[in-house]
Amino acid sequence: MTPETSTLKPEPLAEVVIRFAGDSGDGMQLTGDRFTDVSAAFGNDLATLPNYPAEIRAPAGTIAGVSSFQVQISDHDILTPGDLPTVLVAMNPAALRANIDELAKGGTILVNSDAFDQRNLDKAGYQANPLEDGSLSAYRVIQVSMTSMTLEATKELGVKPRDAERSKNFFALGLISWLYTRPVEPTIAWIDQRFGNKELVRTANLAAFKAGYNFGDTAELWEHPYEIAPASLPPGQYRQITGNLATSLGLIAAGHLSKLPVTYASYPITPASDVLHELSRHKNFGVRTFQAEDEIAAIGVAIGAAFAGHLAVTGTSGPGVDLKSEAMGLAVSLELPLVILDVQRGGPSTGLPTKTEQADLLLAMYGRHGEAPMPIVAASTPSDCFDAAIEAARIALKYRTPVLLLTDGYLANGAEPWRLPAIDDLPDLTVEFATKPNHGDEYWPYLRDPETLARPWALPGTPGLMHRIGGIEKQDGTGNVNYDPHNHEKMVHLRAEKIARIARDIPPVEVDDPGGADLLVLGWGSTWGVAQQAVRQARANGRRVAHAHLVHLNPFPANLGEVLRAYPKVLVPEMNLGQLSRLVRAEYLVDAKSVTKVQGLPFRAAEIEAAIEEMI
Amino acid sequence: MADDTAVTFSRKDYQTDQEVRWCPGCGDYSILAAVQLLFAEIGLRPENQVFVSGIGCAARFPYYMETYGIHSIHGRAPAVATGVAIARPDLDVWVIGGDGDMLSIGGNHLIHALRRNVGVKIVMFNNQIYGLTKGQFSPTSETGKITKSSPFGSLDTPFNPVSVALGAEATFVARTHDMDRKHMMETLRRAYEHEGAAFVELYQNCNVFNDGAFETITAKDTRADMLIDLVHGAPIRFGADGEKGVILNEFGECEIVAVADVGEDRLLVHDEHRADPSLAFAISRLAHVPTMPTPVGVFRDVARPVYEEAVQIQLAAASERNGPGDLGALLASGSTWTVD
């Protein structure tokens, strides 16, 4: 049997939301990734939501150990990984139990029935077998003996049964690939390549994948497979991309555009580590990565590299930002370009390392002693991390300031198709270094550009421009240590004014208002897609709702006050307890209200839509 | 980076227009003079020198050097200096800090810079006190020290900074003191010449909060008996007539003996270049408080790959292997598809 023999005519579907769920050791992330990759290459629009425990090996078979991967694929432009899955692939009882409440009623459950033995049922906390007690009658349940069929398919290969069993995720992938008429060649090629140096694993995975596919074709569990046609996306070259990868590529691009070497200093932390991993692979772009002894050292190294003329970046998540705060204040005082990446996760403290949250906004805004303003740029979608990284670097370099770049766990690990930008369309970030004295025959490190208020950047090694900078208050112009009360006041105002003026240099916030709306949904960061989806749904129900989204959180776009005042009602969806709404209320005296969610998971469109309904 | 052109420099070339603000009589003045004189002697171009410091009296040092400089935050100077060194391996990077700065809040960064062998010259001014915060005990203060924050005597056991640096396997470790300009300059010159991380503990008198801490060993009339000068390749001996010496006992520990009692041949011969730091460590254990005979000079000077050079080698190898970075190709890597 070869997988290419599918004979049944597929029925077209506009979209499907599938959740793959299993034990952490079951390879669900990999299965989801493969399905996503193939669908992306096939031309679907898509969005993903990986969700996994913080423990590397959480107790097998338990609810705590369940790992899942949700993906929506469609034949049209979509914005989210979908509210509720319509298909749940459950590899064991715990996976079923942990996810069943979120499956849409009438949805399909595809279970590995071999895993529903007493032991696993006990571990999942089931009193009775849900496959037998009728509790799943609201769903279509399809039981497949995935483990035994995988063992059967691999038994001739000489793989030990224990190892062979581990290929069952490929059986599931094969079956789902058949069900949604995915091309099989890319997955076969991928298995060949990925497991090329482990012959037994390669052949076992391949056999399991083909067995799953063929089983779909022959078992008549469904009358026919389904097909989701390619989406009509704007013309161009596409790839699939996660937020962390897009951030990494954006930083490399910023180095290219500024013609500066990139130094990225970091200390490993979930969910930011992948940026360190990715950047460390690209040394041929002149990227230096430095794995520091802690986050304080990481930003220290970045500050040193910035002083020496590099595009300096330090990346971390919330706990690391806490540690960096003193050094961030130093960077504010030194007025050196620096990008600080915060891939936000659930807090406080260690919180939810692998889950998403947006609760570091006020930390980014105010989390330093003294008046220490810093621009904040937040990415909206996984691929937007690329543009956000370039924008953060642009502001840092032009204004000689540290800039906070906010993404979050959802963006970091979520994936979507990305239309590759034309390199020529990317902004020019070139900087000019000081080459000669700027005040008679002296060099004054704090003699500012009258327009941007940025100070000059003179590289060590340049004759005649020797200077000392430090965290002690300094005299404007000369940069000499200065404790004069009026000078300090002047410097505090100058540092604030410099950041405030960036508002002149960023685009106005755009409002999506079909006309006559009296409620504005104002979002920031990763809520963009789901907020837009909710707004579209509300409009479909006849509601008049406008939508605006912020990329720049400090300073705000110059027109934001005007925009907010144009709407009697402002609703701010955010994954915190109301941090953006607090900022806009304070800044513009508008009665903005938040709809909040802090479950470590992104909003569902329905949740925001309900808040719109309630408020309108 | 010494300069090969014929320009000559004087101390003045390294002095800034800023008023030096240490207390009158502070040991920091003599260190500043020694560094400036050394730079002039070697002929170092000011623009190629970068001073990075943390916070403390000692850490004000960069403001007084007409070079590039960053006065950073408490304890973090080794990290900041590492960043400069990685970005500009062609420059000379110096780190200045106090005993609190380097061994208390910044102990972590210190040991990591040393183990990585980043080519920075770390000079720790040890006055065994927190000067800038007005006199609390520091991680090098002797146990039982009475200060404002330890009115009944501090309970802490002090670090021996040289032992700490050797424990971190620093490739260059030395000790000198502010009462002997020649010795300071010679020791700092050796640190400068060393390729890789250099750690110099510099005994410095804080005449306001810990006056005379090192007097027993550094006063001119006692030095001969209290300072054990380490000379590479020579038996370790001291005293006005070299009558005292150091031997290694059966446990591998150093002991002070009368040369007459053991014979010259039993004396330990100092070897800066031993690959293993154990012997240097044993020598560093001779003195726990600066009222005992104390070894000074270079404890260790060995070669190991220099961090920032290794970084450059990896960058070059990657370019060699993959060609220079092509952004367009990078963005389009992995599987891509085209929508018409």
Ligand SMILES: Cc1ncc(C[n+]2csc(CCOP(=O)(O)OP(=O)(O)O)c2C)c(N)n1
């Ligand atoms: C984060 C932080 N904590 C505390 C201080 C206060 N502080 C400044 S210098 C110093 C200790 C200075 O002692 P040392 O490093 O030995 O330098 P010295 O003044 O003796 O030269 C302390 C605790 C600070 N500046 N920053």
Ligand code: SF4
């Ligand atoms: S307090 Fe001590 S170390 Fe600080 S300047 Fe005065 S004498 Fe020197």
Ligand SMILES: [Mg+2]
């Ligand atoms: Mg001190």
